[in-house]
Amino acid sequence: MIEQSVLEEVLGVAMRTGGEFAEVFAEDRRNASAVLDDGRVEELTSGRDRGAGIRVVVGDTTGFAHTADLSEAGLIAAAEAAAAAARGGGGGANVVALTRGSASRGYDIETYPGDVPKARKVELLTRADEAARSVGDAISQVSVSYGDNRRRILVANSDGLFVEDETVRTFFAVSCVATGDTGMQTGRESVGHTIGFELFDMYDIDQLARNAADRALTKLAARPAPSGQMPVVIGSGGGGVLFHEACGHGLEADLVSKGASVFRGRVGQQVASKGVTVVDDGTMVREWGNIAVDDEGNPAQRNVLIEDGILTDYMWDHLRARKEGRRSSGNGRRQSYQNLPMVRMTNTYLLAGEEDPESIIASTPKGVYVKHLGGGQVNTATGDFVFGMTEAYLIEDGKVTEPLREGNLIGNGPEVLQRIDALGNDFAMGPPGTCGKDGQGVPVGDGVPTLRVSSLTIGGTAA
Amino acid sequence: MSFEPPDQESADLLALAQSIADKAGRTEQVEAFVARSSYTTVRAHGGEVESFTSAVSAGIGVRVVSDHRQGFAWAGTLEPDAIADALADARDNATFAEPDEWVGLAEPDGVAPVPFDAFDPSVASMPADRKIDLALELERMVRAGDSRITGVRVATFSDSSSRFAVATSTGIAGAGRGAWCSMSVLALAEDGDETYTGGGSTVGFCPDDLDLSEAADDAVLRATRLFGAKPVPSQRVTIILEPRMAATIAGLLGSTLTGERVLKGRSPFGDRVGEAIASPMLTLVDDPTDHRSYAADMFDGEGLACRRNRLVVDGVLQGFLYDSASGRRAGRPSTGSAVRGVSSTPSVGCQALAVAPGAGTFDSLLAEIDTGVYLQSMTGLHSGVNLVSGDLSVGIEGLMVRNGQLAEPVREVTIASTLQRMLLDIVAIGDDVEWLPGGTGCPTIVIADLSLGGS
Numbered sequence: 001m002i003e004q005s006v007l008e009e010v011l012g013v014a015m016r017t018g019g020e021f022a023e024v025f026a027e028d029r030r031n032a033s034a035v036l037d038d039g040r041v042e043e044l045t046s047g048r049d050r051g052a053g054i055r056v057v058v059g060d061t062t063g064f065a066h067t068a069d070l071s072e073a074g075l076i077a078a079a080e081a082a083a084a085a086a087r088g089g090g091g092g093a094n095v096v097a098l099t100r101g102s103a104s105r106g107y108d109i110e111t112y113p114g115d116v117p118k119a120r121k122v123e124l125l126t127r128a129d130e131a132a133r134s135v136g137d138a139i140s141q142v143s144v145s146y147g148d149n150r151r152r153i154l155v156a157n158s159d160g161l162f163v164e165d166e167t168v169r170t171f172f173a174v175s176c177v178a179t180g181d182t183g184m185q186t187g188r189e190s191v192g193h194t195i196g197f198e199l200f201d202m203y204d205i206d207q208l209a210r211n212a213a214d215r216a217l218t219k220l221a222a223r224p225a226p227s228g229q230m231p232v233v234i235g236s237g238g239g240g241v242l243f244h245e246a247c248g249h250g251l252e253a254d255l256v257s258k259g260a261s262v263f264r265g266r267v268g269q270q271v272a273s274k275g276v277t278v279v280d281d282g283t284m285v286r287e288w289g290n291i292a293v294d295d296e297g298n299p300a301q302r303n304v305l306i307e308d309g310i311l312t313d314y315m316w317d318h319l320r321a322r323k324e325g326r327r328s329s330g331n332g333r334r335q336s337y338q339n340l341p342m343v344r345m346t347n348t349y350l351l352a353g354e355e356d357p358e359s360i361i362a363s364t365p366k367g368v369y370v371k372h373l374g375g376g377q378v379n380t381a382t383g384d385f386v387f388g389m390t391e392a393y394l395i396e397d398g399k400v401t402e403p404l405r406e407g408n409l410i411g412n413g414p415e416v417l418q419r420i421d422a423l424g425n426d427f428a429m430g431p432p433g434t435c436g437k438d439g440q441g442v443p444v445g446d447g448v449p450t451l452r453v454s455s456l457t458i459g460g461t462a463a
Numbered sequence: 464m465s466f467e468p469p470d471q472e473s474a475d476l477l478a479l480a481q482s483i484a485d486k487a488g489r490t491e492q493v494e495a496f497v498a499r500s501s502y503t504t505v506r507a508h509g510g511e512v513e514s515f516t517s518a519v520s521a522g523i524g525v526r527v528v529s530d531h532r533q534g535f536a537w538a539g540t541l542e543p544d545a546i547a548d549a550l551a552d553a554r555d556n557a558t559f560a561e562p563d564e565w566v567g568l569a570e571p572d573g574v575a576p577v578p579f580d581a582f583d584p585s586v587a588s589m590p591a592d593r594k595i596d597l598a599l600e601l602e603r604m605v606r607a608g609d610s611r612i613t614g615v616r617v618a619t620f621s622d623s624s625s626r627f628a629v630a631t632s633t634g635i636a637g638a639g640r641g642a643w644c645s646m647s648v649l650a651l652a653e654d655g656d657e658t659y660t661g662g663g664s665t666v667g668f669c670p671d672d673l674d675l676s677e678a679a680d681d682a683v684l685r686a687t688r689l690f691g692a693k694p695v696p697s698q699r700v701t702i703i704l705e706p707r708m709a710a711t712i713a714g715l716l717g718s719t720l721t722g723e724r725v726l727k728g729r730s731p732f733g734d735r736v737g738e739a740i741a742s743p744m745l746t747l748v749d750d751p752t753d754h755r756s757y758a759a760d761m762f763d764g765e766g767l768a769c770r771r772n773r774l775v776v777d778g779v780l781q782g783f784l785y786d787s788a789s790g791r792r793a794g795r796p797s798t799g800s801a802v803r804g805v806s807s808t809p810s811v812g813c814q815a816l817a818v819a820p821g822a823g824t825f826d827s828l829l830a831e832i833d834t835g836v837y838l839q840s841m842t843g844l845h846s847g848v849n850l851v852s853g854d855l856s857v858g859i860e861g862l863m864v865r866n867g868q869l870a871e872p873v874r875e876v877t878i879a880s881t882l883q884r885m886l887l888d889i890v891a892i893g894d895d896v897e898w899l900p901g902g903t904g905c906p907t908i909v910i911a912d913l914s915l916g917g918s
Contacts, residue, residue, distance in 0.1 A: 038727045040563055042533070044556035047806055048548065049539035062514040068521065068540040085515035085591070118559045141728045177729060177851055184731065184851045225856075227879065227916030228697040258508065259651055260616045260660065340514055375846035377858075381651060381660045384875050386858035388846025407856035408847035410877050410916070457694065459847065459856040459877025461914040 001026050001164070002052075004098055006072050007156040010054070011096040014079040015158055019056040019086060021322070022079070022096075023157040025295060026052040026070060027337040030150050032113065036125035037143040044118060053337040054078045056086040057319070063087065066338045098162035103292040103299070107285050109168045111197040113148035120197075121146050124205055128174050131206040135213035138220065140184070141177035144209070148197075155297030163297040169288070169443065170199040171432060174209045178216035185222065185405075187215030188390065192432030192443075194290040215372075215391055222403040225392065225460025231367035232409065232456040233360055233395065237428030238372040240446025243278055244348050244435065245376040245385040246413035247271075251280075251305050251313075252331075252343040253320040255380050262383035262414055263311060271311045272417035275353055278306040280315055282330055282346035288432035289346035289445035296332035296341050303329045306417070317343045335440035345435060349447035353423025357450035360422045362398040368458055369393045369400050370409070375433075383413035386459075408459040416453055424450030466636055469580050472499070473626045473638040479541065480630035480638075483525060483550060487632035491529040491557075492568045493550070494635070496764070497541065498522055498805050500625030501587065507598035507618045515595070522805035527553040528567050532560040537806045569765035569787040570633045572796060576761040576768035577752040583669035586642035587624040593670070594620045597646065601675050605650045605663075608683030611690075615682075616649040616660065622670075629766040637766035643757065644670055645900060646678055652686035659692075661685025666757060666900040685839055689860060692872035694917040701835035701890070701911045702878060703864060705825060706897035708838050709818065710905035713747060715882060717813035719850050720774050721800070722789035724811075731853040731883055735780050741886035743778040746819035749800065751902075756815035758902025764803035769814065772798045778886075786811045817904035821892030825907045828891045830867035836878070836915065837862045837869055853882040856916075876917040880910075888912050 007024055014022035031047040052075060053066040063086025067078040113121075128144045148170045156162045173190035189212040191203050234242060250261040263271065272278070282291045282300025291300045296318045304312050316324075317332030320343060333344035361369060369392065376387030392404040429447035468474040476497045483495035499521040506513040523546055524537040534557030538545040560566075602618035621644065628638035647664035663681030665674045704712065724730040732740055751760045751769035760769050765787055773781045785793060786801035786809050801809035829837070842858040849855075856879035863870040880888070893907035 034559070041559065041561045042563075043808060044534055044559050045808070046536040046549075046552040046556060047538070048536075048545060051539065060509070060511040060513065064514055064516040064518075066516075066518045066520070068542075081517055085517055087512070087515070118556070122559050179728070183853070184729075186849060186851050219852075225879075227877065227914050229918060255616075258616050259614055259653075259658070260649075262658065338518065338520060340516065373846075375843075377842045377846070379660060379842065379860075381658045382874065384842075384858065384860070386843030386847065386877070388843060388856075406847070406849050406852070406854045407879055408843045408858055408877055410843075410858040410875055412875055457875065457877060457916050457918075459858065459879050459914075459916040461856075461879045461881075 001028060001152060001154045002070060004162065006075065008096050008098055010075045010079045011156065011158050013076050014054060014056045014083050015096065017083045019058055019083060021057040021158055023055050023155065024052055025337055026154040028152045030114065033145065033147040034121050034125055035145050036129050038141065039129065041122050041125055049336065051337045052078065054082045055340060056082045058086040061086050062340065064340050096158050097160055098156050099160050101161060101163045103163050103165040105292040109196040112150065112168065113170055113197050114150060116197045124200065128205050128209040131209035132174055132176050132213040135210050136217060138178045138180055138217055139176050139213050140179040143175045145173050147171040153295065157297065161297045163293055165292050167194060167291065168196050169194050170196060172199065174212040176213045176216040178220050180220040182220055185216050185219035187212045187219065190431045192288050193286045194288060195286050218403050219405065222405045224462040225404040225407040226458050226462045227460045229455045229457050231364050231452060231454055233364055233367060233369045233450065233452045234448060235369065235371040236357060236424060236426040236450045237430045237447060239370060240349055240430045240448045241373050241376045241387050241433065242448065243350050244345060244446050245378040245387060246416050247278060247306065248280065248345050248348045249378050250380045250383060250413055251315055253314040253316045254343045256314050257320060261380045266311050267313065269311055270309050271414060272306050272309040273420045274309045275423055276306060276309050276417060276420055277304065277351040279304050279351065280345050280348045284347045284445065287347045287429060287445040288443050291346060294330045294332045295334045296328065298328045298330045298332065300346060301330040315343050315345065317341055333442045335442060339440050342438065344437065344442050345444050347445035350449065352425050352427035352449040355422055355424050357424040357426050360424055360450055360452050361395060361400060364395050364398060364452060367395040368404065369395050378413065385413055386410045410457045410459060416456065419454040420451055421454045422452040426450055468638040469582065469640055473628060473640050476626055476628035477630060477636060477638040480628045481636065483546065484630040484632045486550060491527055492632050494526040494568050494629065494631040496524045496629045496803065496805060498625065498627040500623055502621065502623040503594060505594045505598040505620040507602045508615065510599065512595055513617065523549060524805040525549045525553040526808055527557045529557045531562040531564055531566050532557045533566050534560060535808045565788050565792040567788060568631045568633045569635050569767050569797060571635060572767060574768040574770060579754055579759055579761050581668045581759065582640045582642045585669050586622050586644050589622065589670055601646055601648050601679060604675060604679035605648050605682050608679055609652065609687050611652045611654050611687050612650055612683060613653045614651050616651060618648040620646050631766065635766035637762035639761050643668060644673060646673055646675065648678055648682045650682040650686040654690045657690055659686050659689045664900060688862065689872040689874060692860065692874040694875045695863060695873050697917050698915050699912055700915045701832050701909060702913055703829055703832060703835055703837050704908045706895065706905045706907060707899055708841065709908040710899050710903040711841065711844065713816050713818050713903060713905055715848060715850065716747065716886065717749060717816045720783050721811040722783045722785035722793055725783050726789055726792055729851050732780055736782055738780055739778045740780045741775055741778040742889035744821055744889055744892045745775055745778050745886065747775040747816065748773050749784060749813045749816050751814040753815060753817060755898050756902045756904060757898060757900060758815040760814065763799040764801035764809040767797055767799045770799045772800065784811050784813065815902045818892065818906060820894040820896045820906050823891065823893050824895055825893060828893050828907055828909050829864060831891065832864045832867060832909065835864040836873065837864055855880055855882055876915055878913045878915050880913045885910050
């Protein structure tokens with residue numbers, strides 16, 4: 001994307017005013033999407049975004065500037081702006097010599113989506129629309145979306161790091177509305193992986209569409225969810241967001257170091273039930289949160305955060321790790337070249353236990369079975385989090401019975417981790433997610449086995 | 464329609480947009496939406512500048528309609544080659560869409576824009592040192608606000624000066640500019656083993672509008688009044704929503720009243736025009752021509768004049784918002800409600816919602832409540848609200864209301880109802896309209912009979 005000699009020159013300019021660390025992050029991203037709604041292929045969109053963000057660190061201050069101009073002159077202007085913003089004392093003279101490193105995703109992209117005729121993408125949309133509508137006349141509306149992106153990045157910094165990488169992601173989602181005597185209900189299914197068009201060899205699009213339609217139909221018969229505390233069984237693959245919210249965000253080193261996490265100072269302590277092991281793993285090939293290197297050029301890692309209930313470590317980016325005199329854990333990510341990186345999750349999941357999932361439900365006299373969770377949100381300072389139930393059922397006498405309308409669950413991270421009293425042997429990854437933090441969204445994955453939390457608060461309307 | 468861009472930069476953007484629209488062939492329509500903005504963000508933490516960002520960004524979105532098929536492409540730059548690629552991509556994309564007789568660009572409708580220019584050059588010319596001083600000052604004020612404040616997660620100063628232009632081969636030409644500055648702070652408070660956060664913010668059309676004390680006091684109060692909070696038993700409750708919380712509910716309602724949702728059968732109010740959908744106390748308009756709103760504007764995303772749209776009057780649903788395509792399909796004129804950025808086609812959306820004031824202050828409405836909850840914050844809005852079914856369930860923090868007074872703090876509880884019921888259950892609306900950073904104007908609202916899920 002940019003010549004090595006130009007990068008060295010630009011980093012030299014960035015360091016000239018006394019910077020302690022400087023970095024060029026360049027990005028070239030192409031997006032394509034197609035949307036079918038209301039029975040008609042509405043629109044295809046193509047997008048191209050290309051530019052570089054340059055940061056200069058002086059003491060505790062980071063100066064940052066970005067530009068869409070990747071010429072030498074454009075980059076130097078941005079480097080000067082970043083250096084000025086970092087307010088170094090001046091007088092620095094720094095020669096930067098870069099050593100090209102390698103990043104490998106460890107697998108091949110079989111079919112680049114950009115090489116696939118648009119007509120084939122459009123055909124997937126219409127197929128899914130027909131499949132969803134075939135489920136029943138009560139399916140009153142269907143929208144289908146396809147998306148792919150190819151993102152090339154380059155990171156070069158004053159420590160001599162120089163690495164380039166390419167990531168390809170492909171995504172497909174079906175949303176249905178069912179209309180009945182009780183009003184309207186919705187059902188959604190989505191799949192996404194860090195791969196090319198071979199996504200559609202992995203999934204049966206017709207089945208995906210029928211599942212989304214079935215979910216909407218099922219909810220037409222749903223009754224209001226209960227309100228109050230009760231045992232909750234979370235379905236395999238459907239509830240990784242629980243750990244993303246309940247502990248993941250609280251284990252991000254930037255929040256911990258600012259005292260904004262309930263997990264501050266708790267490394268080495270028992271923070272979860274025995275048997276609970278939580279991992280954040282950027283190396284999980286082909287998963288939605290998979291990366292070869294993070295957006296600071298550091299290799300992705302498999303980081304064990306909680307092992308058998310004991311808090312083992314936080315997640316780190318370059319700045320926070322540098323301050324603590326340790327290595328980044330490969331969790332420095334950013335939405336685009338226009339943003340500063342910060343500590344972010346990749347694929348966050350809970351390892352399987354040994355119990356038969358059927359027996360977990362059978363041993364729950366009364367409670368709620370949440371097959372799929374929606375998004376969630378956490379206040380890391382208190383650990384209080386919520387997440388939505390997009391498909392849930394009552395458990396009565398150890399059996400899954402009636403479907404429930406949508407609602408939120410609320411709990412407290414540290415408490416919930418201690419209340420996990422059953423772990424199934426049926427681990428699965430869940431649908432692709434987008435994690436938002438300080439206004440930046442990044443793709444993340446999550447996964448769980450079937451598990452039970454002995455008590456969570458359900459936010460329904462029934463007494 | 465003759466229209467004078469407010470300054471040379473806007474005129475240049477309009478000329479660029481016009482030059483692309485002029486490339487339309489005889490059988491196609493072309494629209495170009497061009498935007499350029501410069502901004503700075505200063506983040507302060509621990510008495511130091513944590514980061515200082517300054518940048519200019521620009522982009523273009525090109526929409527092509529040919530044979531009633533629409534295609535779109537965008538680029539995050541205004542380089543000529545990228546613009547040419549975007550036009551070519553948009554044309555190619557259009558060939559793959561299925562035709563729809565209603566699809567098409569906006570056409571001049573004779574509605575004159577209400578003049579508005581909130582561009583204060585003092586935003587762009589503000590020295591960097593002053594921005595840094597403000598961010599550090601806000602952090603200092605919060606830290607000094609209460610002995611239990613242990614720090615801030617971040618204190619931020621942001622400013623933005625932006626210009627946009629839209630032109631079409633159908634004769635639309637619009638351009639505008641705006642400048643804002645805002646500050647926000649998230650305070651951390653500790654007492655014993657409890658930690659709470661509280662946020663405060665202030666926004667203005669120019670630096671002099673910023674009220675640091677108000678932002679700091681708010682953050683300190685919110686961070687320190689929840690100590691000892693715990694769940695209360697599940698029960699039916701009345702909730703009192705101060706303007707910023709009430710604005711969130713108004714926003715949810717507004718989102719269900721777009722023509723796009725209604726035409727596609729995704730609005731719970733789609734067949735209710737002329738009916739009472741809310742308490743007679745509720746009157747809701749979407750009015751970007753009200754210059755008290757921070758979202759006030761002259762043009763919508765398709766270049767049509769913004770206008771005042773009445774959505775609910777005395778509880779009765781008046782109609783919906785439309786852009787030009789959804790309006791054509793519904794047999795109605797556009798309401799000037801197209802919203803967009805450079806990287807997306809216009810969609811129908813609310814721009815500057817305002818709930819009409821009722822009677823009474825927050826305190827006087829509070830005094831009327833026997834048992835209820837004052838909501839300090841709601842979480843899980845994106846996962847707990849379904850705008851198709853109307854189901855609503857969110858996590859809340861706040862204070863119980865007992866005998867007309869704020870009482871013990873509460874957390875880790877949910878409130879749930881449906882949007883449809885909540886509108887009918889409005890029991891009071893205050894006269895304390897506040898214009899919020901997002902552009903909504905809203906007073907205090909009291910809603911009865913929600914389910915609280917707790918211990």
